[in-house]
């Protein structure tokens with residue numbers, strides 16, 4: 001049967017009955033943007049509408065797409081992820097739409113594409129901005145007509161696939177430059193979900209850290225230990241260009257580095273989080289995308305102070321001497337930077 005995968009109708013009729021509590025257990029956060037995200041997801045998940053998820057790398061685009069699928073009546077059917085950027089350009093069409101035997105060299109049998117695999121379920125098209133122009137046209141047709149044509153085939157196949165697309169670049173600016181089809185943009189952008197960068201919702205950092213610490217303790221089968229105030233402070237202060245994925249990895253790094261120590265200390269965090277990578281670099285260069293001057297300087301201050309406190313075993317007078325600051329200036333800075341007790345190690 002060249003058509004889509006057959007699934008029992010009873011499963012297709014299955015209605016989401018778990019409520020939306022599962023959003024809250026998987027997508028961690030309490031900040032205003034995240035509460036707004038929950039509201040949008042509750043409204044959007046049960047529908048058929050196409051969703052466009054935009055956000056920087058590591059902000060949770062795929063997690064959100066899966067969550068939408070899991071909370072939709074489609075959850076008994078496949079969630080199929082597709083990333084055009086990860087596939088050689090010449091293979092994208094056959095991968096997405098399938099092909100018939102003999103359609104091109106190497107097409108030794110009929111093969112269904114991701115669109116058909118996701119029939120009655122959800123197709124997640126990641127990095128949609130990288131779709132080659134001819135494919136953008138074909139994708140638009142598939143969305144509008146609700147049918148696909150396998151490469152080399154002479155007939156079309158009806159599909160019932162919900163599409164969720166994601167992009168880490170602003171698609172509208174690509175449309176304006178003529179690099180992305182405007183009609184496809186509007187067809188994808190029926191509902192838009194904008195995921196904020198982690199530095200725009202620092203309020204969520206402590207709760208995310210707690211979540212990832214618990215996961216990391218369990219995964220590494222190590223006893224749970226508290227995080228020092230200075231470590232949490234450094235985590236909250238950092239700018240997280242890699243967003244939640246980078247935070248997750250930083251927490252894992254610290255847990256692994258903590259070995260048998262009684263708590264998890266700032267010194268166990270990755271170098272970049274502590275700003276150590278930029279230290280000692282004779283010619284500091286501003287990255288192409290620029291930087292937040294105030295938070296960069298705060299990061300440098302924090303790093304220098306933490307280093308000296310560490311070296312002096314937490315003795316503020318000696319640390320102040322090393323930094324050629326008065327003791328009161330150092331204490332003022334500690335307050336301002338929210339550094340409570342000096343790190344023990």
Ligand SMILES: Nc1ncnc2c1ncn2[C@@H]1O[C@H](COP(=O)(O)OP(=O)(O)OP(=O)(O)O)[C@@H](O)[C@H]1O
Nearest residue numbers: 026027028056057058059060061062063168244245
């Ligand atoms: N709000 C959140 N709560 C808990 N974990 C999260 C949250 N957002 C993202 N994560 C986790 O962060 C990691 C990165 O998320 P995900 O892969 O969905 O990001 P992405 O936006 O698709 O990244 P990329 O653009 O690099 O593909 C995953 O391990 C995911 O589970």
Ligand SMILES: [Mg+2]
Nearest residue numbers: 058061062126
């Ligand atoms: Mg992703």
